[in-house]
Amino acid sequence: MVDLIRQLGRRTLGLVQEAGRMQLFLLEALGLFFIPPYRPRSIIKQLQFIGVKSSSIILLTGAFTGMVLGLQGFYTLRKYGSEGALGSAVALSLVRELGPVLTALMVSGRAGSAITAEIGIMRITEQIDALDTMAINPMQYVVMPKIIAGLLAVPLLTAIFDVIGIWGGYLVGVVLLGVSSGSYFSGMVQSVESLDVNGGIVKSLVFGLTIMLVACYKGYYTARGAEGVSRATTQTVVLSAVLVLGWDYILTSFFM
Amino acid sequence: MIKIVDLSRTFNGHAVLDGINLEILQGEITVIIGKSGVGKSVLLKHIIGLLKPDRGQIIIDGQDITRARGAALKALKQRFAYLFQGGALFDSLPVFENVAFPLREKTKLPEAEIISRTKERLAQVALSKEVENKYPDELSGGMKKRVALARALIQEPEIILFDEPVTGLDPPMTNTVFHLISKTHQESGYTALIVSHDIPEIFGIADHVAMLHKGRIIAYGSPEDIQRETNPVVQHFIQGEPDFLEE
Numbered sequence: 001m002v003d004l005i006r007q008l009g010r011r012t013l014g015l016v017q018e019a020g021r022m023q024l025f026l027l028e029a030l031g032l033f034f035i036p037p038y039r040p041r042s043i044i045k046q047l048q049f050i051g052v053k054s055s056s057i058i059l060l061t062g063a064f065t066g067m068v069l070g071l072q073g074f075y076t077l078r079k080y081g082s083e084g085a086l087g088s089a090v091a092l093s094l095v096r097e098l099g100p101v102l103t104a105l106m107v108s109g110r111a112g113s114a115i116t117a118e119i120g121i122m123r124i125t126e127q128i129d130a131l132d133t134m135a136i137n138p139m140q141y142v143v144m145p146k147i148i149a150g151l152l153a154v155p156l157l158t159a160i161f162d163v164i165g166i167w168g169g170y171l172v173g174v175v176l177l178g179v180s181s182g183s184y185f186s187g188m189v190q191s192v193e194s195l196d197v198n199g200g201i202v203k204s205l206v207f208g209l210t211i212m213l214v215a216c217y218k219g220y221y222t223a224r225g226a227e228g229v230s231r232a233t234t235q236t237v238v239l240s241a242v243l244v245l246g247w248d249y250i251l252t253s254f255f256m
Numbered sequence: 257m258i259k260i261v262d263l264s265r266t267f268n269g270h271a272v273l274d275g276i277n278l279e280i281l282q283g284e285i286t287v288i289i290g291k292s293g294v295g296k297s298v299l300l301k302h303i304i305g306l307l308k309p310d311r312g313q314i315i316i317d318g319q320d321i322t323r324a325r326g327a328a329l330k331a332l333k334q335r336f337a338y339l340f341q342g343g344a345l346f347d348s349l350p351v352f353e354n355v356a357f358p359l360r361e362k363t364k365l366p367e368a369e370i371i372s373r374t375k376e377r378l379a380q381v382a383l384s385k386e387v388e389n390k391y392p393d394e395l396s397g398g399m400k401k402r403v404a405l406a407r408a409l410i411q412e413p414e415i416i417l418f419d420e421p422v423t424g425l426d427p428p429m430t431n432t433v434f435h436l437i438s439k440t441h442q443e444s445g446y447t448a449l450i451v452s453h454d455i456p457e458i459f460g461i462a463d464h465v466a467m468l469h470k471g472r473i474i475a476y477g478s479p480e481d482i483q484r485e486t487n488p489v490v491q492h493f494i495q496g497e498p499d500f501l502e503e
Contacts, residue, residue, distance in 0.1 A: 130344035133304050135333040
């Protein structure tokens, strides 16, 4: 029994320490936003990796999400004779909720895990220490371009997801199931307000920061060789997903 | 001069460094010997500020690096270069860019000057032009060490710390790397601190040798002094006697 309590205490302390260390990492990263150099070339390279290379998966998931919403929405709304509200149902679901969340989950699975692996390998092969010994801040050189690129790329990818999703809903609702094109778009224009769009943008910014922070943090503190890199990569995907969903609830409650 | 005073560091209850006292003289090659896992690399990482000690000081020309922070720590680090055991080359950059990296990141030199200096350093460590565009994973162990040495030299440091520079190399390449260290030391006049257990090769280039054992420096002197040392632990290590491993 005593052992059990001791183990529980040790795990709790470990979790608190980890949370504290992650917050210090975040604070250091936030502080570096105001300290040059900003390394625009590295930021563009990371934008290409996080943004451009994620765009195909975002196009695909956005299209299918919109199509499913179109299909589900149509059969649900038909029961109440409100097929004309399909456009607003699809757009609101995407802009407020599914666009930011699914984009974040896709980016964390594709780019977040890769970033952790990249930084983790740099850590275990002492490349990060090498930067430090050259009096180059590894946080500034390795982490900051990724965080800045993530903050720019995730909202843009979310916007792409939303637009493609709306056209996916159009394809199913209007082209295949016969909802009028006019009512699809006019309902959307009437119901989607700036608060919905702003809420989606804020969510995607928070999710982008969360994913990059977790990915960089897990990579930066990787230990114990190849197995450590593998563990850190898995932790990045799981923790990012949990934090994204947690943040989603909190932010949704603010924007309702 | 680097003066290490009562340096101690514990990992998981085990005292890896237990009151180290050592002076590394300016412009000389000092070698730290000792069996694997005794804390030689840990000592180097303390000297350059990668690790912080539990107790003690590392004084570099009057400044204690263990207490330095921010700009002062950065200024102290600018005086060093560190040659990592595995080279720690940036695997996403070709050899030329690896060597040019410190100049690109830390100076505002014109491109022509960066190219010229990088080529000069690559030639200094006997690396041919064909190697310039190769990536680190395409290089042999010896080549990686030489690229790392060129990257260290290009920073024109006052002090270079070498962490087992010949581990894993065959005897001819071991001699090549030691020869390059000796040659570049003569040419550039830097202070060198080398961690190694390559006996007797290391005696050929060392000005002073210190032996680390159980967290302490148990012997210090010229290579001749060390070879004449009566301490049985030192003699067992130098002779490579197997019972030393059992202690």
